[in-house]
Each structure stands twice: as C-alpha cells, then as structure tokens.
Amino acid sequence: QKEVEQDPGPLSVPEGAIVSLNCTYSNSAFQYFMWYRQYSRKGPELLMYTYSSGNKEDGRFTAQVDKSSKYISLFIRDSQPSDSATYLCAMGKDSSASKIIFGSGTRLSIRP
Amino acid sequence: NAGVTQTPKFQVLKTGQSMTLQCAQDMNHEYMSWYRQDPGMGLRLIHYSVGAGITDQGEVPNGYNVSRSTTEDFPLRLLSAAPSQTSVYFCASSRSGAGVGNEQFFGPGTRLTVL
Numbered sequence: 001q002k003e004v005e006q007d008p009g010p011l012s013v014p015e016g017a018i019v020s021l022n023c024t025y026s027n028s029a030f031q032y033f034m035w036y037r038q039y040s041r042k043g044p045e046l047l048m049y050t051y052s053s054g055n056k057e058d059g060r061f062t063a064q065v066d067k068s069s070k071y072i073s074l075f076i077r078d079s080q081p082s083d084s085a086t087y088l089c090a091m092g093k094d095s096s097a098s099k100i101i102f103g104s105g106t107r108l109s110i111r112p
Numbered sequence: 113n114a115g116v117t118q119t120p121k122f123q124v125l126k127t128g129q130s131m132t133l134q135c136a137q138d139m140n141h142e143y144m145s146w147y148r149q150d151p152g153m154g155l156r157l158i159h160y161s162v163g164a165g166i167t168d169q170g171e172v173p174n175g176y177n178v179s180r181s182t183t184e185d186f187p188l189r190l191l192s193a194a195p196s197q198t199s200v201y202f203c204a205s206s207r208s209g210a211g212v213g214n215e216q217f218f219g220p221g222t223r224l225t226v227l
Contacts, residue, residue, distance in 0.1 A: 008152060032212045043116075043202050043218030044155070051212050088154060097211045098143070098162060099170060104154035 003027050006089055006103030014111050019076040023089035023103045026070065030091040030101075033065050035074045038086045038105065047087075048074070079110045113138050116219035118203050124225045125193040133188040133222050135203030143206045143214065144186040148172065148199040149221075155202065161186055162209070193226045200224070 006023045013019055021035075032051045036044035048063045050056045050072075056063045062075040072091075076083055086107045092100040119134045137144065145160040147170075157170030161180040175197060177189040186205075190197060200223050204216040 004154075006154070041221070043204070043220055045218065046215045049212055090155075092211050094211065098160055098168070098209055099157055100210045102147075102155040104152050 001026060002104075004089065004091060004101050004103045007106055008104055010107040010109055012109045012111060013079060015079060015081060017079050017110075019079050019083070019108060019110075021074040021076075021087050021089075021106050021108070023072050023091075024070055025072075025091060027093075028067075028070065029093045031094055032092050033063070033072050034090040034092075034100070035061075035063060036088045036090060036102075038088060040085075044088055081110045081112050084108060084110045115139065116203055116205055116217050118201075118219035118222050120222060121220070122223050124227065125190075126227055127193060127195060129193050131190050131193065133190075133201055133203075133224075135186045135188065135219060136184050137186075137205040137217070138184065139205060139217070140183060141205035141217075142183065142208050143210065143216075144180065145170070145204045145210070145216070146176070146178065146186070146188045147202045147204065148197075149202060150199050158188065158201075160210075190224075195226045198224060198226045 034049040035047045037047045038044040053067045060077045064073040086105040088105040089103040116137045146158040147155040159178040161167045203219045206214040206216045
C-alpha cells in the first residue's frame with residue numbers, strides 16, 4: 001500500500017465550478033501537508049502548505065486537513081481554464097525533514 | 113536569476129550506456145534533490161543533498177550516483193542505463209530542506225528514454 005493515495009483523474013469540470021481534490025495517507029507521523037501544481041511539461045510549483053488540522057485559505061484556494069481521518073483536500077473556487085493542470089499533494093514528517101512523499105497527482109481540466 | 117536549470121531537456125540512451133544529467137541553481141540554496149516522475153507513481157526522491165560535500169539516498173537510489181562539489185551544481189549520473197530508468201527527471205532546490213518554510217523550486221525536467 002502506498003503511503004499517500006491520490007485519485008489520478010482526469011477530472012473535468014466547467015468554468016466557474018468548485019473543484020475538490022483529495023489525498024489520503026496511512027502514516028500518522030505526517031505533520032505537514034503541501035499542494036503542488038504542475039502544468040503540462042513543466043516542473044511542479046508550490047501552491048499551498050498547512051502544518052495542522054483545519055483550513056487555510058489563499059485567494060480562490062482552500063487547503064483542508066483532517067488528521068483524525070488522514071485525509072487532506074484542496075478546494076478551488078470559481079475555477080478558471082488557467083487552473084487546468086496536475087495537482088500533487090505532498091507530506092512530511094517534521095518541519096525540518098529532508099524528505100517529503102508525493103501523491104501521484106490528479107489531472108484537472110477546466111472547460112471554458 | 114535563472115532559478116533551477118537542467119540539461120539536457122531530452123535524451124535517448126541505449127541499454128548499458130552511461131550519462132550525466134546536469135542541474136544547477138543560482139539561488140545559493142543549500143538543499144538540492146533529484147526526483148523521477150512516472151505515470152501513476154508521482155514524484156519519487158532519488159538522492160538529495162543538504163550542502164556541498166553531503167549527499168544521501170532517497171526512495172529509489174539504485175542505479176544512480178550523485179556528488180555535490182559546489183553549492184550550485186548537483187549532477188545525477190546513470191551508471192548503466194536500463195529501460196526501467198525511462199522517466200522524467202526533475203531537479204529541485206530549497207533554502208535548507210524539504211519541510212515547511214523551505215519551498216522547493218523545481219527545474220523544467222529532463223525526459224529520458226532508454227531503449
């Protein structure tokens with residue numbers, strides 16, 4: 001079993017919809033959680049990170065962590081065609097870690 | 113600043129050949145890492161370095177060597193290429209680690225095919 005599971009998609013939604021992307025994990029030692037966005041044929045770029053259970057908002061993006069369920073989510077409000085990309089979750093065991101574990105990524109397409 | 117640069121962008125090798133993937137950063141970052149990305153597998157850490165002269169293994173180090181003689185450069189060497197090493201390789205760097213507050217900046221990737 002992988003330490004981090006992520007539905008690969010593809011997920012296709014119309015412009016303006018609310019998008020929900022999710023990851024589950026098995027190791028309760030994970031303490032901090034990140035979301036990366038990767039456009040086609042580009043390197044990933046950090047979108048958001050959280051260090052505790054609860055919600056963190058940044059513009060149209062909200063990251064949610066539920067440690068009791070080992071479940072994290074990324075919500076995108078008012079989705080735009082420019083949000084079309086692959087979204088990867090990542091997580092680490094402590095704030096000074098040298099290694100993080102990535103999910104396999106969910107491919108998202110926003111239809112104009 | 114150029115950020116993280118990788119060369120070559122594309123490479124085709126025959127089984128058994130060796131080659132070096134180059135990675136350089138101009139942000140004076142201490143931490144550098146190499147990942148491979150395969151369909152359905154996400155990014156997997158190959159090797160990483162927390163500073164010049166210091167390297168360590170990640171999840172999938174077999175068949176790869178690294179060295180870090182300068183802060184700027186972190187080359188990845190394939191010793192004897194195998195078809196299982198066909199992948200997209202990403203180099204990344206950050207101020208001091210992979211944890212919170214240390215955003216990793218990724219290069220554009222090298223697409224490697226081993227025949």
